[in-house]
Amino acid sequence: MSEKIFACLLRLYPPCFRNKYAEDALQLYRDRFRDERGLLPKARLYFDLIADIVAGLPQAYRNSQTEIKAASLAAHSGEVPSFRLLDKEPLSPTLILLGSVLAFTVLFAFSFVMTHEIFSGQSSSFSGKESPIESVLRRLNQPISQDSIGASSDASAASAAGAPAGTRNPPSTSVPAIPSTPPPGTRSDAPHAVAVQQPSIVASVVRTPNPERSVPISGQPRLENAFSAMAQLFQTHDLVMFGEVHDSEQEYDWLCKLVKTPGFSDRVDEIVVEFGNARYQRTVDRYVAGEDVTFDEVQKAWRNMVADVEPVSPVYGRLYRAVREANLQRPGQRGIRVLMGSPSADWSKIKTSAELAPYEAERERWYAQVVKQDVLAKHHRALLIMGAGHFLRGHEQALEDELAAAQHRVAPPVNKANLGPGFIERQLRAAGANPYLVVFGTNMIDNRGDVDQRFNTWPAPVIVPLSGNWVGALPAQPVISGGRAQATSLTLADQADAMLYVAPCSALQTVYLSRAELDGTAYAREMIRRNIIELGHPVSFQYGNVPQCAQAAPSAH
Amino acid sequence: MRQVEEQTGGRTRLGPGTLYSSIEALLEARLIEEVGSPEDTEALQERRRFYRLTPAGRKLARAEAEKMADVLRVARARKIFRGDYV
Numbered sequence: 001m002s003e004k005i006f007a008c009l010l011r012l013y014p015p016c017f018r019n020k021y022a023e024d025a026l027q028l029y030r031d032r033f034r035d036e037r038g039l040l041p042k043a044r045l046y047f048d049l050i051a052d053i054v055a056g057l058p059q060a061y062r063n064s065q066t067e068i069k070a071a072s073l074a075a076h077s078g079e080v081p082s083f084r085l086l087d088k089e090p091l092s093p094t095l096i097l098l099g100s101v102l103a104f105t106v107l108f109a110f111s112f113v114m115t116h117e118i119f120s121g122q123s124s125s126f127s128g129k130e131s132p133i134e135s136v137l138r139r140l141n142q143p144i145s146q147d148s149i150g151a152s153s154d155a156s157a158a159s160a161a162g163a164p165a166g167t168r169n170p171p172s173t174s175v176p177a178i179p180s181t182p183p184p185g186t187r188s189d190a191p192h193a194v195a196v197q198q199p200s201i202v203a204s205v206v207r208t209p210n211p212e213r214s215v216p217i218s219g220q221p222r223l224e225n226a227f228s229a230m231a232q233l234f235q236t237h238d239l240v241m242f243g244e245v246h247d248s249e250q251e252y253d254w255l256c257k258l259v260k261t262p263g264f265s266d267r268v269d270e271i272v273v274e275f276g277n278a279r280y281q282r283t284v285d286r287y288v289a290g291e292d293v294t295f296d297e298v299q300k301a302w303r304n305m306v307a308d309v310e311p312v313s314p315v316y317g318r319l320y321r322a323v324r325e326a327n328l329q330r331p332g333q334r335g336i337r338v339l340m341g342s343p344s345a346d347w348s349k350i351k352t353s354a355e356l357a358p359y360e361a362e363r364e365r366w367y368a369q370v371v372k373q374d375v376l377a378k379h380h381r382a383l384l385i386m387g388a389g390h391f392l393r394g395h396e397q398a399l400e401d402e403l404a405a406a407q408h409r410v411a412p413p414v415n416k417a418n419l420g421p422g423f424i425e426r427q428l429r430a431a432g433a434n435p436y437l438v439v440f441g442t443n444m445i446d447n448r449g450d451v452d453q454r455f456n457t458w459p460a461p462v463i464v465p466l467s468g469n470w471v472g473a474l475p476a477q478p479v480i481s482g483g484r485a486q487a488t489s490l491t492l493a494d495q496a497d498a499m500l501y502v503a504p505c506s507a508l509q510t511v512y513l514s515r516a517e518l519d520g521t522a523y524a525r526e527m528i529r530r531n532i533i534e535l536g537h538p539v540s541f542q543y544g545n546v547p548q549c550a551q552a553a554p555s556a557h
Numbered sequence: 558m559r560q561v562e563e564q565t566g567g568r569t570r571l572g573p574g575t576l577y578s579s580i581e582a583l584l585e586a587r588l589i590e591e592v593g594s595p596e597d598t599e600a601l602q603e604r605r606r607f608y609r610l611t612p613a614g615r616k617l618a619r620a621e622a623e624k625m626a627d628v629l630r631v632a633r634a635r636k637i638f639r640g641d642y643v
Contacts, residue, residue, distance in 0.1 A: 010574075013574065017577065017578070017581065020577075020581070021573075021577035021580075021581070024573070024577065024606065025573030025574065025577060026573075028558060028573040028576070029573060032558075048570050048572050049572055049573075051572065052571070052572020052573065052574045052575050053572070053574055055572075055574070055575050056572060056573075056574025056575040056576075056577075056578045057574065059575070059578035059579065059582065060574060060577075060578040060581070062582075063578055063581040063582050063585060
């Protein structure tokens, strides 16, 4: 090792060490180099020098750490302020650079943490995440009476939704009063087809201006590919509640594609459906597992569900078939199971409305129980599909608004602090679940046929988180129902976490069985019998495809 | 360096970095202090540095030596050493 190399190695030592000892160290090196002759001693010298650098550098740097000496300005330095002087090691450019880099790194990390999303089960943002700042703001704005509301409104909520209020209230056999216009996506006791096809009763709901709405929300929504977004939701949520609009062809086309999306089928264990009678769970299990079960056999599951007063749309069978195909595409892997969320009723034994009523009253409680037993207890993840009316938050308030409109009276002011989750969501949250609510939505913003042009540029299908943007500020009922339900004081953000948008209203179709599939069949006769049991009279069937959204009605205003 | 090597029978070999780092640490701890060179032309020519123990250094060295002597005594009592050390 030449002297030059050793001199270079000495530069690894701190400056104060070099200034003081470099010459001496070089001298020592020269002495040893001169004294130790021969190949072996020279080799040992090189080895020693390398080992010396490895061992000596840390010690040298420890020694060079700036010694802080107190140079007190007063005799009693402990009692009065004093200056401290940096001794020996002035701040070198390297140290300043290092400090700057470190400071910027810390600043960047702090900024990243404060703005980056973190998981929060209570978040209303799309992915269930929120930044610490958002978390603090949400808590500051959070109503303090949620629990008390939940306790007091359980009974009314369950009653309004046709379900019992937990274990404290036994299932009622009386059919609850429902406003004239059923909520979107709710299979009510009134004929669904009639309710959907008839425009809502139009009456102005006059309200005290709500301070929360006095400032328009203009934040831009975050549009996410609906397939990947739905799959990602299961990274942070064990349950995703999808509030469907019944019989929508485009909505179910999307669902059928979704179940075949690898990111979804890899993460989701079950799909819990409203349109499935629990009596047929084993048949459905065999069918979706790819076993030899005929379609005629398995379709009893949705055709015999409780509380359907019209022939069931073929879109539901398509979803069952899509799940079966998705499972068959993944041989040897865990398949998606379809769980029946409708009570186990035997229609062949139901002859009167009194015999049907207990099943009707049990619908939401049954659904929640299925999720708790077959999903949450197994620590699974599930997509829950049910009519949006069963899932929407604050839906009791929306029903009250509609009732007031129907009765041509002024609705009382809304206290949005009192808006809470529906019966099913409350049950699931109480069981420890962390659900996220997505509802189907359209671009129709009122029941006059007006659409919001801002939707035109959306790359559908998309899922849009509703918090803090203009989409969330839209009136919930018209958007969800495609203009068939009247606006209330509730916005989309009030009632859900996110919205699925698959196509503009002009392209959306509601699908019914065709005349060839229905007329003169045993199923049609059975449906007429059920209509009479439920309603006292038969209901006219709808056939084929019809526009899903309300048509423009210029005479309305 | 040579002296250390000789005293330890070659088991401890100090390099320049280790040596001066150790000296610096002892200086900062005020266990040794640098003294002026003696009236020795040869030493001046070799630009040697001279250090001596401070009272604190001497006290600490004595304490350390006594501690090691105690350990050595115990080791001998328990017949841990063999050969020359027994």
